[in-house]
Amino acid sequence: MSDHAPRHDVTREQAEEAVRTLLRWAGEDPAREGLLDTPKRVVKAYGDWFSGYADDPAEYLKRTFKEVEGYDEMVVLRDIEFESHCEHHMAPIIGRAHVGYMPTNRVVGISKLARVVEGYARRFQVQEKLTAQIAQCINETLKPRGVAVVIEASHECMTTRGVHKRGVSMVTSQMLGSFREDPRTRAEFLQFIGIQRTC
Numbered sequence: 001m002s003d004h005a006p007r008h009d010v011t012r013e014q015a016e017e018a019v020r021t022l023l024r025w026a027g028e029d030p031a032r033e034g035l036l037d038t039p040k041r042v043v044k045a046y047g048d049w050f051s052g053y054a055d056d057p058a059e060y061l062k063r064t065f066k067e068v069e070g071y072d073e074m075v076v077l078r079d080i081e082f083e084s085h086c087e088h089h090m091a092p093i094i095g096r097a098h099v100g101y102m103p104t105n106r107v108v109g110i111s112k113l114a115r116v117v118e119g120y121a122r123r124f125q126v127q128e129k130l131t132a133q134i135a136q137c138i139n140e141t142l143k144p145r146g147v148a149v150v151i152e153a154s155h156e157c158m159t160t161r162g163v164h165k166r167g168v169s170m171v172t173s174q175m176l177g178s179f180r181e182d183p184r185t186r187a188e189f190l191q192f193i194g195i196q197r198t199c
């Protein structure tokens with residue numbers, strides 16, 4: 001089984017039974033009419049939220065465009081909305097990713113950067129890991145001069161439970177190659193995505 005294959009050692013029936021157990025634990029009666037189809041719906045929703053385990057995001061970057069060979073300036077895709085789930089509480093993480101790279105001679109279809117974000121977001125995540133995985137995937141597959149990923153997200157484990165702080169967002173960044181080494185390149189990227197340079 002590859003790293004990206006879904007774990008099929010749990011059957012759909014077992015997954016639905018686990019949802020019934022949680023409903024009982026919360027104080028509900030899973031046999032109540034309104035809840036009869038809930039386990040089926042939850043398992044279907046999990047298939048959507050966690051489809052990233054069946055994805056190999058590097059595959060999206062394998063098709064590159066020859067026609068744009070020679071373009072070697074920064075490419076930025078900003079405001080890529082995503083939904084993920086934190087691996088600590090299994091609560092939603094809702095955010096936006098900004099991705100930039102400095103191509104060498106390999107340029108990808110711009111939607112593929114958003115697909116890479118989706119492939120990693122649709123898993124249980126920690127924001128720092130999500131940020132690093134996106135950057136490393138692009139770096140290893142396209143071998144560009146540099147990669148930059150900034151993620152801004154709110155964590156529902158902080159807003160709907162626990163410390164209950166609304167309006168808080170977490171910002172993480174991973175800069176590789178020229179974005180890490182050249183302050184001007186980094187500053188240009190931050191300007192493109194609307195984050196002012198502070199150092």
Ligand SMILES: Nc1nc2c(ncn2[C@@H]2O[C@H](COP(=O)(O)OP(=O)(O)OP(=O)(O)O)[C@@H](O)[C@H]2O)c(=O)[nH]1
Binds near residue numbers: 088155161
């Ligand atoms: N660094 C980081 N922390 C996260 C992320 N998602 C959730 N957390 C934090 O993970 C921590 C888990 O802390 P624990 O003390 O083990 O869990 P807890 O008792 O439920 O913590 P509280 O949320 O403070 O109630 C919490 O501080 C969460 O806010 C993330 O993506 N990155």
